[in-house]
Structure formats: structure tokens, C-alpha cells
Amino acid sequence: MTGDFTGLSAVVTGGASGIGLATATLLAERGARVACLDLNPQQVPKPLLGLAADVTDDASVRAAIAAVHVAFGGLDVLVNNAAIGAVGTIEADTDDEWHRVLDVNVVGIVRVARAALPHLRASTHAAIVNIGSIAAWLGLPQRALYSASKGAVQALTLAMAADYVTAGIRVNCVNPGTADTPWVRRLLDAADDPAAELAALRARQPIGRLTTPQEVAAAVAYLASPLSAATTGTVLAVDGGMHGLRLPSPRPEA
Structure with a gap:
């Protein structure tokens, strides 16, 4: 699929690396003008537009969105990807x-x-896609705070979809499984046994491997595309089957 975003403008938060950069790159390949809002926009490659923004600072956010409007003349797609992690119990x-x-x-x-x-x-093709997590659906150990935040993102997505459907703004959410991103690699590097931890992460996804940022980006592009004009209030899992599949455990050898 190419060209479905031609003439459209998009913003991706946390767009300088990982899922955000993969999403911004794909949208640009499919015709969009894309701005990446990030704390460190210097590493954003051309033709993407890197803009400094801190999502915890309202003035910073408003200034960045205003700059996007000046640069592109409008805004059609917003991908809310910026997030941080947390490890531990309550x-x-x-x-x-x-x-x-x-x-x-x-x-x-x-x-x-x-x-x-x-x-x-x-915009006549307005879409918002929020990046959630499999943690919104599953009880993962040592992820209480992160899970609570992503559960809130999922609920917020549905409420936003209801609030803005009559305005022609579609709002959807993608819930990735464990993706092979720089953030996950940093977590692995900090583990006592990085190789064992990576093997465990791979094993808990039924497909037997980590999700790639490009696979998550493809799901975001599907939901954001004008070709999906009838899709709103949807939560799409890109998690290697974690949410929907319950496979039998391997039988022990005799």
C-alpha cells in the first residue's frame, strides 16, 4: 500500500526512535508529511521534521503543534506514542x-x-492513534504502574472516540506486545542475565519472538489511513498472540 497518506500531515510523539520513528518513517513512505515531536529531535532523519517537545509541558506542546501547522499548513493524523516505563509492584x-x-x-x-x-x-481525514500496551489486558509481574498507565490509555481512547466521532475525528489504539525497541534493550542490558531475560520475553509471545517496531507501525498506519474511515473506538493488538491465544504447554518428555 502506497500513497494513501498523500497530501496529509501527521505528528508522531516520541518519534525519534523505536516505534515512533518506525511509524513516522512508514507514514512518510506512504505520502505523508511527518513531524516527530521528541525531547531529542536532533536525531530525526530527513525528510521527517524533528521538533523539540516535552509532553509534560503544555506550553512546549502547544508551541510544537503550532510549528507543525506553520510548516505543513494543517494536521490530519496524530500518533500519541511518547511514553516511559516503570518496573515494580505498587x-x-x-x-x-x-x-x-x-x-x-x-x-x-x-x-x-x-x-x-x-x-x-x-481535516476531512482526521485520525488519532494512541499507543497502548499488552499490559492493559494482561496482569504482568513487576509492571503495576506501567500497566495502570496503559490501562488508562485504552480507556481514554474509547472515551475520546465517543467524544469526537461526530466531529469526524477517529480515535483508535494499538496495544503492542513486547517490541524490540531501544527501551526494551536497555531493560535487558540492566538485567542480571540479559540472555535469559530475552529468551523469557520471546517465549511468552506465542509467535516465539519479539514484535518489531515496523509491525506496530503497520498497525498504526492501518488505523490512521483514510482507507479505514469506518474504524473508530478500536483497540488493535500487535502482540504475537499474547492477548488472544492460550496454547497448550509442551508435554514433558517421557
């Missing part, structure tokens, strides 16, 4: 850490979408 993370993660992962989406909405209302 006892492990302080109140400050809870506020920090929720401020980025949940309220950050609100700030960016709120700034973008006046421009999206002017």
Missing part, C-alpha cells in the same frame, strides 16, 4: 514516580491531543 514506586509516569503516559496524550484538536477538526 510497593516499589513512590508517589512521585506514579505522578511522573502518569503525567507522561496519560496526561501527555491529553495535552498533545488537546493542542491538535482545532487543526484536526479542520
